[in-house]
Amino acid sequence: MKELSLNILDIAMNSVTAGSTLINIDLTESHDILEIRISDNGCGMSREMVENVTSPFCTSRTTRKVGMGIPLFKMASEQTGGTFSIVSKSDREFPDSHGTVTSATFLKNHLDYTPLGDIIGSIVTLIQGMGENIDLIFTHKSDTLDVRLDTRQLRETLGGEIPLSTPDVLVWIKEFLKENYNIT
Numbered sequence: 001m002k003e004l005s006l007n008i009l010d011i012a013m014n015s016v017t018a019g020s021t022l023i024n025i026d027l028t029e030s031h032d033i034l035e036i037r038i039s040d041n042g043c044g045m046s047r048e049m050v051e052n053v054t055s056p057f058c059t060s061r062t063t064r065k066v067g068m069g070i071p072l073f074k075m076a077s078e079q080t081g082g083t084f085s086i087v088s089k090s091d092r093e094f095p096d097s098h099g100t101v102t103s104a105t106f107l108k109n110h111l112d113y114t115p116l117g118d119i120i121g122s123i124v125t126l127i128q129g130m131g132e133n134i135d136l137i138f139t140h141k142s143d144t145l146d147v148r149l150d151t152r153q154l155r156e157t158l159g160g161e162i163p164l165s166t167p168d169v170l171v172w173i174k175e176f177l178k179e180n181y182n183i184t
């Protein structure tokens with residue numbers, strides 16, 4: 001993928017499919033490292049499943065039946081010399097604390113670093129697609145940035161009657177994020 005923001009969207013859509021009610025996307029940047037962490041309270045995965053989804057294409061003789069979202073994200077990080085991890089608790093084994101945390105670090109000065117790209121676009125697309133039963137907390141922190149969006153607060157402000165996927169609301173979210181990023 002050409003932009004990490006598209007990888008982030010892909011990983012967050014996994015959280016939507018997993019039946020999460022709350023998704024956290026946290027970006028933390030230092031001078032030379034970007035850390036991306038996506039966590040959810042969805043159905044989680046078994047240990048075997050986690051192993052299977054991180055290895056691309058094949059596991060011994062069986063061709064991988066699922067997509068490539070996770071392997072691509074892992075590869076994008078590791079090709080910069082960064083690290084990747086996925087920790088998951090399945091709802092079967094952990095009925096009260098299930099969910100998944102996918103995190104990766106990226107060395108920004110590496111030749112194979114993929115730029116973050118249009119993160120605002122990805123966040124707005126996610127909010128548009130995730131439906132009204134899921135909330136998102138998005139943060140992006142660096143020396144110069146302190147971006148935070150919490151759709152729970154937004155819903156409260158909107159009074160619970162206007163869906164977040166309403167065009168006017170999506171435009172508002174986009175403008176809010178742009179202001180937070182100091183983009184004019």
Ligand SMILES: Nc1ncnc2c1ncn2[C@@H]1O[C@H](COP(=O)(O)OP(=O)(O)O)[C@@H](O)[C@H]1O
Nearest residue numbers: 014015018042044053066067068069070071100
């Ligand atoms: N956050 C998550 N919660 C539960 N299951 C997940 C999560 N992320 C991924 N999975 C499981 O791993 C599989 C592989 O994910 P991915 O590599 O993104 O490919 P795809 O989404 O196209 O299937 C998913 O189909 C899903 O079964």
Ligand SMILES: [Mg+2]
Nearest residue numbers: 010014067069
């Ligand atoms: Mg996916």
